[in-house]
Amino acid sequence: MARTRSENYDDIQQGILNAACALFAQQGYMRASIADLADACQISRGALYHYFDSKEAILCAILDAHVRRMIADVETAMARQTNNLDRFRAAIRAIVELNARSSNEQRLILNDLTFLSEAEQTAVKALQRQLVDTVSDLLIRLDTEGRIVKRSKKVYTMMLFGMLNFSHTWYDPKGDIAPQEFADMVVDQFLYGFTAPAAKAAPARKQHA
Incomplete structure (x- = not known):
C-alpha cells in the first residue's frame, strides 16, 4: 500500500533540496553520500527515500x-x-x-x-x-x-x-x-x-x- 503524503510534505521536500544543494556545493556531488545527505537534512535514510528515489x-x-x-x-x-x-x-x-x-x-x-x-x-x-x-x-x-x-x-x-x-x-x-x-x-x-x-x-x- 502506498504511503500517504503528510500535510507538510512539500515543505520537507524543499528543505531536503535546500540542504542537499548546500552539501553538494560544499562537499561535491560525487563525494556526498546518502548518509551525508540524511545527516544534513536531519532525517533518516529511509525517510529521505520517501521524498526522492535517489x-x-x-x-x-x-x-x-x-x-x-x-x-x-x-x-x-x-x-x-x-x-x-x-x-x-x-x-x-x-x-x-x-x-x-x-x-x-x-x-x-x-x-x-x-x-x-x-x-x-x-x-x-x-x-x-x-x-x-x-x-x-x-x-x-x-x-x-x-x-x-x-x-x-x-x-x-x-x-x-x-x-x-x-x-x-x-x-x-x-x-x-x-x-x-x-x-x-x-x-x-x-x-x-x-x-x-x-x-x-x-x-x-x-x-x-
Whole structure:
C-alpha cells in the first residue's frame, strides 16, 4: 500500500533540496553520500527515500528548479518593460540577482550537470537553451550595426553568459557593488565598452542615473 503524503510534505521536500544543494556545493556531488545527505537534512535514510528515489533525483530537481526559476524571473522582469534596451537590462538584472541569491545552485549547474542521466541532462539543457534564446533574441534586436550574423550569434551570446555564469567565483553580492549595479555594469560594458563614443554610452547612464 502506498504511503500517504503528510500535510507538510512539500515543505520537507524543499528543505531536503535546500540542504542537499548546500552539501553538494560544499562537499561535491560525487563525494556526498546518502548518509551525508540524511545527516544534513536531519532525517533518516529511509525517510529521505520517501521524498526522492535517489541522490541523482535530488540533483536533477535542484537544477531543474533553478533554471525554471531563472526563466520565470527573466520573463517577469521583461514583461514590465516597453522597449528592447530596458527588456535586456531587466533580463540581465534578473539573472544576476537570482545568481546572487543562489550561488550554490549556480556552482552545481556548471560543475555537476554531467552526473545526471542523458535524458535528464537533455531536459535541463533544453530549459537552458530557452533562456539563452531569449537573451540572444534581445541582442539581435539591439544590434543596429548588424554585427550578429549566423556564424557569430552563438559567440556573442555565450560571451555575455560567460560574464554572468562564472561571476560566483569572484563576485560578492554583499560587497561594494550590489547585484543590480553589477548587472548594469555588465550591460553597459557589453553593449558600449570602455572606449565607446560618449554619445552611445550617455543614454544608458542617463536612463539609470
